[in-house]
Amino acid sequence: MLAAATSFFxxxxxxxxxxxxxPNGSRSSTPTPSGPSASVTHTLPASVRVGLWKVQGATxxxxxxxxxxxxxxxxxxxxGLGPLSKERVxxxxxxxxxxxxxxxxxxxLEMVEPLEETRNxxxxxxxxxxxSLDMSISRGSHYTSLVELDEIEIQKGILQLCKGLSFLHSSAKLIHSxxxxxxxxxxxxxxxxISGLGLTIPLLTADGSPSKWEFPGFDGRVPPxxxxxxxxxxPEYAxxxxxxxxxxxxxxxxxxxxVHCKGKPPFQNHGSLGGLRDNAGRPVPDIGDLDTDLQDLLRSLITRGSQSRPTPSTLPSHPFFSSLPISTLxxxxxxxxxxxxxxxxxxFMKGLTSVLGRFSEGLRIRKILPSLLEEMKDTHLLPYILPNVFVISNILSPTQxxxxxxxxxxxxxxxxxxPQNMLTLLDNLEMLQSKTEKGVFREQVLPLVYNALESEHAMVQERALGVVPDLCETIDYGEVSGVLFPRVALVFTKTKLLSVKVATLVTxxxxxxxxxxxNLTQKLCPLLSxxxxxxxxxxxxTxxxxxxxxxxxxxxxVASLVLPQLWSMSMGPLLNVQQFQRFMTVIRKLGDRVEKEHxxxxxxxxxxxxxSTPANGVASPNFDSGVDFVTLVGRNNANIKPDTVIDTSKSWDDDVWGSIFNDSHETTGQSVATSTIQTISPPPAPPTQLPLTQSLPSSPRLVTDTTLSRPPRFGAKPLPSSSFDRSTLATHPQPARSHRISSPPSQLQSISTHSTLPAAAPQKPNYNISLGDISATPSNTFASPPSYNAPNYTMTTMSPHLMSSAPLQSSPLSMTSMLTPMQPTRIVTASKPVTKDDWSDFDPLR
Incomplete structure (x- = not known):
C-alpha cells in the first residue's frame, strides 16, 4: 500500500x-542513415543527458x-550531497x-509544459x-556524435546564439554567465x-540599481x-x-x-582562478589549421579586455559569416x-536550387525543407518552391x-x-511513386494525373500523357484498363488540338x-475508326x-478492323510518297500474317x-474419300421409311435399292408420272460396254409426260409428271418392258422407267439414267430397259431444279441430292390400274 501511495503521489x-x-516522440523525422555524408547518421537513443537532466521523447x-x-x-x-549542496542544486x-x-x-529553448515537482x-x-551541442561535437573516430555538424551548420548555429544573446542583453537585461x-x-x-539559464545575472535589481558581482567560486562537492x-x-568577470x-x-x-577543436576549450583552467589569471591575455592556441576568417574572429573575441569585442549585433557582419550558404540561410x-x-x-527560389548542394543533408532536411513547406501557402510561389522541395525530397526515406x-x-x-504547378508535379511523378507505397500512390498521387488530363491547358495534358507509359508498367492492370485508358480515350475524343491528338495516339x-x-478490339479499334x-x-x-x-x-x-482503316487512310491526299509507302509496307505485313494464319x-x-470422319461413322462431304457406295447403302438399310416397298424376291445383299417417287409440281393433266430406280447386282461375267453414243448428255431436257388420273372425289388438281426427253439420251429406240418390285404391305412400292448405262468397273455399281417409253405403256405399265451385265440405275422423273443445277454426269453429290425424297408420295405398281382407293391416304395439303 505504501508503494501504491507513493506511486500515486x-x-x-x-x-x-x-x-x-x-522513441518517435522526438525523432520521428530523424533521417535514416544514408551514407557518410549524412548529417544525422546515427539512430538517437531513447533518452539523452543534458547536464543533470534526463531528456526523453514523449507524445x-x-x-x-x-x-x-x-x-x-x-x-x-x-x-551523497550535504544538505546545503542539495539545496544549491x-x-x-x-x-x-x-x-x-x-x-x-x-x-x-521553448518550454511547453511548466515545471512540476514531486517528492522524487x-x-x-x-x-x-x-x-546538446556538447554531445554533437566530433572528438575523433572513436567518438560517436549524435548530430554531425558541418561548417555551414556551425556558422548558422553561432548566428542563432548571437540572436539569443542579443535578446538576453537588450530585452531581458540578463547576463548568461x-x-x-x-x-x-x-x-x-x-x-x-540557449539553455542552462539557472545562473543568469540580471544587470539591474528590482529597484533599478546595478546588480552586485558574485564570486565565481568552484565547489568540487557540487556537480559542475x-x-x-x-x-x-x-577573465574580466573573474x-x-x-x-x-x-x-x-x-x-x-x-x-x-x-566546436572546431574537438571539444577542447581555448584554455583549460581546471576550475582554478589562478589558472584563469595565468591564461588571460595569452594568444589563442592551436588555430593555425582553421580558416583565416575564423582565426581573425577568435582573436577579436578571446581577449583580456572586453572593450574591443564584437557585440551580438555586429558579429554577423564579420567576413566569417559572409559565405553564400550562410547568406542563403x-x-x-x-x-x-x-x-x-x-x-x-x-x-531567391530560382537561385536556391543551385545552392542546395552546398548544404549538408541534415541541414537541408531539418532547416531548409520546413521553411520551404511553410511558404507553400502562397500558390504564386509554388512553381518556384516545388523544384527545391523535390531536390531535397530525393534524399528522404519513404517514411520521412x-x-x-x-x-x-x-x-x-x-x-x-x-499550370506550372501541375507541370512541376508531373515532372517529378517518378520520384513521387518511388517515395510512396503502392496503395498510397494509387489513392493520393494518381488523382494528380487524372486532374492533369482534364486540364484546359494543352501543355499540361501533353505532359500528363507523357507520364502514362511509365505508369502502365508500374501500376495494376485493373487501374490501367478501368480508369487510366478511359480517361486518355476521353481526351482523344474531346480535344481539338492537333498536338494533343497526336500525343494521345503516342500514348x-x-x-x-x-x-x-x-480492350484492343472492342475499345481501341472502334475509337481509332x-x-x-x-x-x-x-x-x-494512327x-x-x-x-x-x-x-x-x-x-x-486484323482483317475486319485494322486493314480496312489502313487502306482508307493510305488514300489520304496529304500523304507524301514515303508516308504512302510506309502504309503499304504495314498493309502487306499484316495481310501476309492474315493469309498465313488463315x-x-x-x-x-x-x-x-x-x-474425325471414321471415328464418328459419318461420311465426309468429300465423296472422293473412297467410301464404297454399296457399303454405304447397305449400312443404312435399317433407316428405310415405312412407305417404301421392297421386293422380297431379291435380297438386300444383292444391292436392291428402291427409288423414291417425288412430285412437286401441278399441271392440267389427270395422271401422275412415276419414276423408278432399279438396282441390279453385277453378274460375275465382265460387263458389256455400251456404245459411246448411248452416254448421257451433259444437259438433258425435261419434257412433260402422261399423267395418272386422280380420283375426282378429292377435287384436287392433277400433279405434273416430268421425264427426260428420250431423244436426248439415246440414238436408238430401246424396247420397253415392265418391271415390278413386290414389297410388304407396310412399305411403299417404287416403280420407274429404266434406262441403263454400263458401270465403270465390274466390282462397283454405276449410275445409268435414261428415259423409258411411257407412251408405249398406255395400260399404266412401265417399260423396263434391257438387261445388261452391269447393274444400272434408271430414273425418268426428277425435280426440274435439280436437273437444271447440274448435269447427270456430275459428282455423286448431285446424284445424292436427286435421290433424296422431297415429300412422301403414293406409288402404284405397273401391273395394276390406278383407282380411287389407291388415293385414300393422299393428303392434298401435304
Missing amino acids: SRTAISQSYNIGN HKVTSKRVSVWTFDKRAEME LEVMKAEAAALSKLRHPSI ELIFATEPILS NLKPECVIINEAGDWK YIQRSFDYIA LDEVLVTASDMYSLAAVMYA NFLDRSNFTAKTREEKIS FAQLVLPNLKPLFTVKDP FLSMVKTLDQT RIRTKEPAVMMA LAVQEAMGSKVDREA NQFLRDSQRIEDR
Whole structure:
C-alpha cells in the first residue's frame, strides 16, 4: 500500500497527459542513415543527458503532439550531497526551468509544459530536441556524435546564439554567465537554442540599481553543471569583478573554438582562478589549421579586455559569416523572408536550387525543407518552391517523405492554376511513386494525373500523357484498363488540338503492349475508326498504333478492323510518297500474317475433319474419300421409311435399292408420272460396254409426260409428271418392258422407267439414267430397259431444279441430292390400274 501511495503521489500532469519514453516522440523525422555524408547518421537513443537532466521523447495522448520531457531525479542525482549542496542544486535546477518559462525567443529553448515537482523528481516539457551541442561535437573516430555538424551548420548555429544573446542583453537585461556546450541545445529542426539559464545575472535589481558581482567560486562537492565553468568564463568577470554583457561574447568564442577543436576549450583552467589569471591575455592556441576568417574572429573575441569585442549585433557582419550558404540561410529565416517582396522571393527560389548542394543533408532536411513547406501557402510561389522541395525530397526515406512532404503536396494535386504547378508535379511523378507505397500512390498521387488530363491547358495534358507509359508498367492492370485508358480515350475524343491528338495516339501506342485483346478490339479499334482528319501527323501516329495492334490481336480483327482503316487512310491526299509507302509496307505485313494464319487454320480444320470422319461413322462431304457406295447403302438399310416397298424376291445383299417417287409440281393433266430406280447386282461375267453414243448428255431436257388420273372425289388438281426427253439420251429406240418390285404391305412400292448405262468397273455399281417409253405403256405399265451385265440405275422423273443445277454426269453429290425424297408420295405398281382407293391416304395439303 505504501508503494501504491507513493506511486500515486508521484504522478504528475505531464506523466498523465503524455506517453513518455516513445522513441518517435522526438525523432520521428530523424533521417535514416544514408551514407557518410549524412548529417544525422546515427539512430538517437531513447533518452539523452543534458547536464543533470534526463531528456526523453514523449507524445501527447490526445493531440499526438511531440515534446521532450526533462526529468531530474532527486535521489539519484543528489546522492551523497550535504544538505546545503542539495539545496544549491535544487535552487539552480528550478531557476533554469523558471527562466525557460519566462523567456520566449526563437533562439531560446521553448518550454511547453511548466515545471512540476514531486517528492522524487522535477519535471517539465520543452520542444522536441535532438541533442546538446556538447554531445554533437566530433572528438575523433572513436567518438560517436549524435548530430554531425558541418561548417555551414556551425556558422548558422553561432548566428542563432548571437540572436539569443542579443535578446538576453537588450530585452531581458540578463547576463548568461554560464554559456558552454552543455547549455546549447540542438532542437529537432537543427536550430541552436540557449539553455542552462539557472545562473543568469540580471544587470539591474528590482529597484533599478546595478546588480552586485558574485564570486565565481568552484565547489568540487557540487556537480559542475550548476557551476560556472572556469574554462568558458570571461577573465574580466573573474578577475576584474565587473558585470558586462561582453563577457558572454568571450564565452561564445570559447564555444566556437571547442566546436572546431574537438571539444577542447581555448584554455583549460581546471576550475582554478589562478589558472584563469595565468591564461588571460595569452594568444589563442592551436588555430593555425582553421580558416583565416575564423582565426581573425577568435582573436577579436578571446581577449583580456572586453572593450574591443564584437557585440551580438555586429558579429554577423564579420567576413566569417559572409559565405553564400550562410547568406542563403539568413535570407530564408522567417523573420527576414516574410518581409521580402514577391519578386524577391521568386528570385531567391530560382537561385536556391543551385545552392542546395552546398548544404549538408541534415541541414537541408531539418532547416531548409520546413521553411520551404511553410511558404507553400502562397500558390504564386509554388512553381518556384516545388523544384527545391523535390531536390531535397530525393534524399528522404519513404517514411520521412510520407510524414514531412506528402501531406503538404496533397492539396496541390487538384490545383489547376497556375499550370506550372501541375507541370512541376508531373515532372517529378517518378520520384513521387518511388517515395510512396503502392496503395498510397494509387489513392493520393494518381488523382494528380487524372486532374492533369482534364486540364484546359494543352501543355499540361501533353505532359500528363507523357507520364502514362511509365505508369502502365508500374501500376495494376485493373487501374490501367478501368480508369487510366478511359480517361486518355476521353481526351482523344474531346480535344481539338492537333498536338494533343497526336500525343494521345503516342500514348495509345505505349498502352498496346499492356492492354489485352478484348480492350484492343472492342475499345481501341472502334475509337481509332472514328478518326476523320487527314492530317499526316495523325495518320502516321494512327498507323503506328494499328501496326502494334496488328501483331497482338487475332487475324479476324486484323482483317475486319485494322486493314480496312489502313487502306482508307493510305488514300489520304496529304500523304507524301514515303508516308504512302510506309502504309503499304504495314498493309502487306499484316495481310501476309492474315493469309498465313488463315491458311494454316483451314489446313488444320480439314485435317481434324478428315481424322474425325471414321471415328464418328459419318461420311465426309468429300465423296472422293473412297467410301464404297454399296457399303454405304447397305449400312443404312435399317433407316428405310415405312412407305417404301421392297421386293422380297431379291435380297438386300444383292444391292436392291428402291427409288423414291417425288412430285412437286401441278399441271392440267389427270395422271401422275412415276419414276423408278432399279438396282441390279453385277453378274460375275465382265460387263458389256455400251456404245459411246448411248452416254448421257451433259444437259438433258425435261419434257412433260402422261399423267395418272386422280380420283375426282378429292377435287384436287392433277400433279405434273416430268421425264427426260428420250431423244436426248439415246440414238436408238430401246424396247420397253415392265418391271415390278413386290414389297410388304407396310412399305411403299417404287416403280420407274429404266434406262441403263454400263458401270465403270465390274466390282462397283454405276449410275445409268435414261428415259423409258411411257407412251408405249398406255395400260399404266412401265417399260423396263434391257438387261445388261452391269447393274444400272434408271430414273425418268426428277425435280426440274435439280436437273437444271447440274448435269447427270456430275459428282455423286448431285446424284445424292436427286435421290433424296422431297415429300412422301403414293406409288402404284405397273401391273395394276390406278383407282380411287389407291388415293385414300393422299393428303392434298401435304
